[in-house]
Amino acid sequence: MLWSVVLLMMDPVRAKEEPVERTVLEAVHVVAAPIIEANPVDAFAAQKTLLTQEQMEDLNAHDLQTALRRTPGVTISRYNPVGSFGGATGGAIFIRGLGSSRPGAEIKTFFDGIPVYMSIWNHPLLDLLPIDPAQTVEVYKSPQRHLFGNAFGVVNLVPKTAPQEGFEATLRAAYGSYGTLLVRGENGGSEAPWSYVVSGAYQRSDGHRDNADGALGNLYGRVGWHLNPHWKVYALTLWNDNYADDLEAKGVSPNRRQGRYETRLWLFSAAMTNECEKASGFFKIYRSGGEGDWLDQPSSTARVREDLFNDFLFYGFKARERFALWPGGEIVTGLDWDRTKGTTRLSSPMGRKMYGTGMISPCFRHT
Numbered sequence: 001m002l003w004s005v006v007l008l009m010m011d012p013v014r015a016k017e018e019p020v021e022r023t024v025l026e027a028v029h030v031v032a033a034p035i036i037e038a039n040p041v042d043a044f045a046a047q048k049t050l051l052t053q054e055q056m057e058d059l060n061a062h063d064l065q066t067a068l069r070r071t072p073g074v075t076i077s078r079y080n081p082v083g084s085f086g087g088a089t090g091g092a093i094f095i096r097g098l099g100s101s102r103p104g105a106e107i108k109t110f111f112d113g114i115p116v117y118m119s120i121w122n123h124p125l126l127d128l129l130p131i132d133p134a135q136t137v138e139v140y141k142s143p144q145r146h147l148f149g150n151a152f153g154v155v156n157l158v159p160k161t162a163p164q165e166g167f168e169a170t171l172r173a174a175y176g177s178y179g180t181l182l183v184r185g186e187n188g189g190s191e192a193p194w195s196y197v198v199s200g201a202y203q204r205s206d207g208h209r210d211n212a213d214g215a216l217g218n219l220y221g222r223v224g225w226h227l228n229p230h231w232k233v234y235a236l237t238l239w240n241d242n243y244a245d246d247l248e249a250k251g252v253s254p255n256r257r258q259g260r261y262e263t264r265l266w267l268f269s270a271a272m273t274n275e276c277e278k279a280s281g282f283f284k285i286y287r288s289g290g291e292g293d294w295l296d297q298p299s300s301t302a303r304v305r306e307d308l309f310n311d312f313l314f315y316g317f318k319a320r321e322r323f324a325l326w327p328g329g330e331i332v333t334g335l336d337w338d339r340t341k342g343t344t345r346l347s348s349p350m351g352r353k354m355y356g357t358g359m360i361s362p363c364f365r366h367t
Helices: 004-015 052-059 064-068
Strands: 049-052 074-078 091-095 109-110 132-141 153-161 165-175 180-191 194-205 214-226 231-245 262-276 279-297 304-325 333-346 354-366
Touching: 049 052, 052 132, 064 091, 064 132, 064 153, 074 333, 091 109, 214 333
Parallel strands: 109 153
Antiparallel strands: 049 132, 074 091, 132 153, 165 180, 180 194, 194 214, 214 231, 231 262, 262 279, 279 304, 304 333, 333 354
16 A cells, blocks of 8 residues: 555656657548538527528439438438338438338428328328428427427428529429439529529439339428518418339239339418617418329239329418527517318228318417
8 A cells, every 4th residue: 555655646756757748640620511510509498400401402312301311310211212202111200210100200201391191190201391492401309399389300491582682593403313313403582671582393204113103292482571681571382293103022913012102292371570788589470281092002902093182271470489588598478279180081992981080179389
């Protein structure tokens, strides 16, 4: 024990007599764009991942799956080069393993904070969410009820806005393997106090195998009015019409092919926003409705094909206001009123029919 104490007392002296030589590395400057834009954390310790238009262009993304395929914590699945067959493995996203349950409510999808998913089965249909009109994609990987309510994970598309001043227009076209065609057009402008954006896109592909074809088409429009430097109003609309065929697994009888999945959406929203020194927020009304139809699917009898028609509808209003009353502090208030309903109908040549309706009315959520 005595010798240990002596050695410990000698160590500091030895360190002073023999200075350690340090090597300083040259600075490394990273100039390439990251695979994501950022992982910001808000005042309530809620984190989200941001993917901007720049990253989507660098990834040569043409839909939501290809845009998120390199986002940490997100995995994707798909069958076809263009189009998502339903909302399961044929075209889906999974956030930290969540998103595989059916019927599922683990992951919710939004466009400008407006719900866009199949209300009957309560899971996303990714073809309803085109990235062409999206300026930013937000991915929330954990429950954040003060923002979106009942969901373990959320993907929200932030729509494009007009340029700060002047006018601009773009037109892009691409053609590739398997007869794949992509056309996108956009025009936007600002002239005080008005601003506008209109865009449209169409893409199709014959697919890499038989019955792997699909097509996506969408139109988007937004008009805004600056009442004054602090208050703005805007209205936007999104329409799309899509389909994807099932290519069936290799070695499986063609009679077991799952047919075609068609999706359609028409969304409308109007909002008033404010941005002041001590307060900011919005009031928004919306309507989001569409279809997710599974056509020509096999029945219990292999030679008989059936059609399943599903309709969904969301409408209501959302209000939110944030107050920054003291440095480092924030108070958030809000009120959501959402109404959800949908119908499902099975049509079969065998005479077997199924009808169903579902409705939640009203649904309140306050913050």
